[in-house]
Each structure stands twice: as C-alpha cells, then as structure tokens.
Amino acid sequence: MAEALEVFLAFLRFGVLSFGGGMANLPEMARVIISNGWVTGQQFADGFALGQFVPGPNMLAVLFYGLSAAGMPGALAALLGMFMPGAVGAMWLVKGWAWMARARWSRALRKALVPISMGLSASMVLVLIQLGVDGLGWFALMAAATWLIYRGVNVVWVIGGGAALGLLAALLVQ
Amino acid sequence: MKVPLAKLFIAFVEVGLVAFGGGGNAQLYQALVLRRGWMAEREFLETTALCRILPGPVFANTAAHLGMRLGGVAGGVLALLGVLTPGALLMLFLSFAYFRFGAVPGSLAESALNGVAAAAIGLILATMLRQAPIALDALKAVGLALGVFVTYGLLHWPLLLVLLLFVPVGMALYWQEAAEAWPGAEVEPRG
Numbered sequence: 001m002a003e004a005l006e007v008f009l010a011f012l013r014f015g016v017l018s019f020g021g022g023m024a025n026l027p028e029m030a031r032v033i034i035s036n037g038w039v040t041g042q043q044f045a046d047g048f049a050l051g052q053f054v055p056g057p058n059m060l061a062v063l064f065y066g067l068s069a070a071g072m073p074g075a076l077a078a079l080l081g082m083f084m085p086g087a088v089g090a091m092w093l094v095k096g097w098a099w100m101a102r103a104r105w106s107r108a109l110r111k112a113l114v115p116i117s118m119g120l121s122a123s124m125v126l127v128l129i130q131l132g133v134d135g136l137g138w139f140a141l142m143a144a145a146t147w148l149i150y151r152g153v154n155v156v157w158v159i160g161g162g163a164a165l166g167l168l169a170a171l172l173v174q
Numbered sequence: 175m176k177v178p179l180a181k182l183f184i185a186f187v188e189v190g191l192v193a194f195g196g197g198g199n200a201q202l203y204q205a206l207v208l209r210r211g212w213m214a215e216r217e218f219l220e221t222t223a224l225c226r227i228l229p230g231p232v233f234a235n236t237a238a239h240l241g242m243r244l245g246g247v248a249g250g251v252l253a254l255l256g257v258l259t260p261g262a263l264l265m266l267f268l269s270f271a272y273f274r275f276g277a278v279p280g281s282l283a284e285s286a287l288n289g290v291a292a293a294a295i296g297l298i299l300a301t302m303l304r305q306a307p308i309a310l311d312a313l314k315a316v317g318l319a320l321g322v323f324v325t326y327g328l329l330h331w332p333l334l335l336v337l338l339l340f341v342p343v344g345m346a347l348y349w350q351e352a353a354e355a356w357p358g359a360e361v362e363p364r365g
Contacts, residue, residue: 017333018229019341023298027326028333042284049290050268052297055193056261057231063262064269075266083258086230090239091250097224105345108352109227112344114305115315119322119340121302125295126327132291141289145296150303156194159293166289170282 004073007066010036011081014062018086019113023058024120027127029065038069045132052159059083141165175212177244179252185210186237186256193257198233202240212244234258314347 010032018025030044039047044065051061059082066078093100100106133139145158177185185205193201199222206212221243225236234254241253275283310316322340325331 015230017337018231019227019337023231025333027330031330045291046272046284046287047269049287049294050272051265052290052294053268054261054264056190056257057198057234059231059234060258060261060265063265064272067266067269068273075269079258079262083230083234083254086228086235087238087250087254089228089230090225090235091242091247093221093224093228093239094242094250097221101220101224104349104352106224106227108345108348109341110223111348111352112318112341113227114309115318116322116337116340116344118302118305118309118315119319120326121298122319122323123327125298125302126323128291128295128298132288133295138288138292142292142296142299145293146299146303147296149297149300155297158296159290162289162291162293162296163286164289166286166292167282169289170285 001073003070004077007038007069007074008077008081011062011066011078012085013081015082015085018082019116023124024117026124030127030131033065033069036069039065041131043068045128048128048132057083137169175244176246177212177249179245179248182241182245182249183252183256185212186241186253187260189237190257190260193233193261198257199236202233202236206240206244213240318344318347 014025014029014032017028026048030041033039034041034044047061047064047068050064051058054060060079062078062082063075066075068074070077129142133142141162145162148158149155189198189201189205202222203218207215207218218240221239222232222236225239226232228235234257237257238250238254241256242250245252272283310319318340322336325339326333326336
C-alpha cells in the first residue's frame with residue numbers, strides 16, 4: 001500500500017503540472033518513472049503505444065505505468081493522481097467561469113499557453129523518438145504516418161496500419 | 175439545462191466508447207450539442223476553451239466540467255467516470271496481457287507496438303504541423319515555443335521550473351492582446 005501511495009503522489013504531481021494538454025508532462029514522466037525503476041524505457045514506449053488502442057484520453061496509459069509499478073492498487077492510484085487535479089479544477093470552474101472568461105489574465109494565459117504547448121509537444125516528440133523509434137524503418141513509418149494524418153486520413157486507420165506494418169516487419173525478419 | 179443523472183452517465187459512456195485518437199472534444203460536441211441539444215454551441219465552445227487553462231487531459235477536464243453544468247457535482251463525477259471507464263477497462267486488460275505475454279523483446283507483439291508508437295508520434299507531429307501556422311504566428315510565439323523546447327526537451331529542466339519561467343513571460347507578452355473582446359478565435363489543441 002505504501003508503494004501505491006508513492007505512485008499516487010508521483011502521478012498527482014504529473015497531473016497538477018501538466019499544463020498545455022495531458023501529455024505535456026510525458027518527458028518528465030518518462031524520466032521520473034524510468035529512474036524509479038517502475039518501467040524500462042521500452043516498456044514506457046510500449047505503454048504509450050497501447051494507450052493509442054483504447055478510446056478516451058490518451059493518458060489512460062498511466063494505468064499501464066501504475067500497474068507495472070505497484071499492481072492493481074498502483075494502476076488506480078496513477079489514474080486518480082493523473083485525472084483528479086484537472087477534473088476538480090474543471091468542476092470548480094462551473095462556478096467561476098463567467099468571471100474567468102472576462103478576466104484579462106485568463107485570456108493572456110490562454111494565449112500564452114498556445115505556443116508553450118507547441119514547445120511541450122516538440123519535447124514530447126523528442127523523448128518518444130528517443131525511447132521508441134530505433135532504426136530507419138520506424139522513422140520512415142513515423143514520417144509516413146505524419147503525412148497521412150496531416151492529409152486527413154482517419155487516425156484509427158493509420159494507427160492500425162502501424163500495428164500491421166510492425167507485425168509484418170517482425171514476420172519478415174524471422 | 176439539468177439532465178437526469180442516468181441519461182447523463184449513458185451519454186458520457188457513449189463518448190468514452192467512441193473517442194479514439196484524441197478526438198474527444200469533437201465527440202463531446204456531437205453527443206451533447208448536436209445529438210441531444212443539451213447545450214448551445216456557443217456555450218460549449220466557450221467552456222471548452224476555458225477548460226484548456228487547467229492542468230491535465232483537456233478532454234477529461236471538459237467532460238467533468240460539462241457534466242457538472244448538466245447535473246451538479248454528481249453529474250461532473252459521473253461524466254468523468256463515463257468517459258474514462260470504457261477506455262480504462264480496455265487499457266487494464268491490454269496491460270495485463272502485455273505483462274503476462276508480450277514483454278519479450280523481439281516478439282511479434284513488441285514489433286507491432288513499435289509500429290503503433292511510430293504512427294502515434296506521427297499523430298502528434300501532424301497535429302503540431304496543422305496548428306503551427308496559427309500557433310506560431312508571431313516572433314514572440316516562436317520564441318516561447320523554442321525556449322520551452324530547449325529548456326525542457328533538450329536540457330531536461332524540471333517542468334515546474336520551465337512553467338514558472340515561461341508562463342509569466344508569455345502572459346506578459348500577450349497582456350496587450352488579451353485586452354481584446356472575448357471570445358477570440360483560438361486554435362484547438364488536441365486533448
């Protein structure tokens with residue numbers, strides 16, 4: 001149980017700090033939970049990939065990390081820590097939203113968060129490439145997926161295609 | 175508008191079932207505004223824009239916020255549970271399967287996951303490419319994005335430090351523009 005508490009506190013910190021989208025703190029999450037020995041680098045990338053298969057927020061991958069760290073209690077602790085801070089804030093916002101919408105600082109903050117999110121996303125891409133893309137083939141697949149999704153091809157097909165190509169690559173190598 | 179809690183929960187579970195690939199907010203819009211008419215379009219857009227200043231997954235935050243508007247505190251909690259439950263159950267199932275069978279390097283499953291990860295990075299990159307012309311429309315925006323990337327992505331500074339540094343600077347840079355009338359046209363980052 002002490003382990004689950006540790007997981008909860010770690011993910012609560014990620015949850016509180018993940019401004020600019022839920023995945024903004026992915027690089028720091030990777031650094032912390034890999035150095036804690038909760039997952040390996042490969043497992044971190046795999047958990048992220050599994051998160052693409054499920055509907056709902058991509059950050060459901062935290063269940064994977066929590067499970068690896070401390071079993072079922074760890075999974076629930078990670079989920080709670082990650083989603084609670086934002087949700088509580090969002091519910092509180094129902095009371096304060098009219099005031100908030102008018103407040104100048106809130107508009108300045110929202111405008112500033114747009115480019116800041118871009119910087120966070122770029123950092124996230126970098127860490128994911130370092131952890132999960134080893135080899136020219138995967139890199140080419142990533143570039144192709146970028147192009148297809150940019151051109152408006154349905155995300156579900158592209159992700160499914162990535163899985164199929166990954167399988168095919170393994171079969172051809174064997 | 176107040177909605178019975180059972181109906182509300184079912185609506186959000188439906189969204190949780192179909193929101194693949196980061197399209198959560200679009201699904202919420204479909205389910206709540208277009209199909210059920212529980213909320214006016216303008217109200218929906220204003221609140222989702224506002225939910226973006228909160229930490230955490232934007233889609234989950236938006237769901238909790240809209241749920242509370244439609245059904246009080248219980249509605250907010252049920253909405254959050256609704257959008258999380260289908261994906262969470264599937265994620266747990268996949269994770270158990272992974273740790274039981276799939277963790278062998280060089281296995282078929284591992285290779286398939288590498289393919290998925292590569293495609294998923296493509297998704298993030300494509301989203302960034304689409305947003306870049308709007309998000310990086312001024313020198314100060316490029317400077318902020320670059321500053322965050324260098325300190326956080328390359329130099330591995332702690333996120334808290336990066337945010338404490340760049341959020342106040344960014345707010346100061348946009349202070350003048352923020353005087354314009356609400357609501358402004360804004361980019362729609364993926365949540």
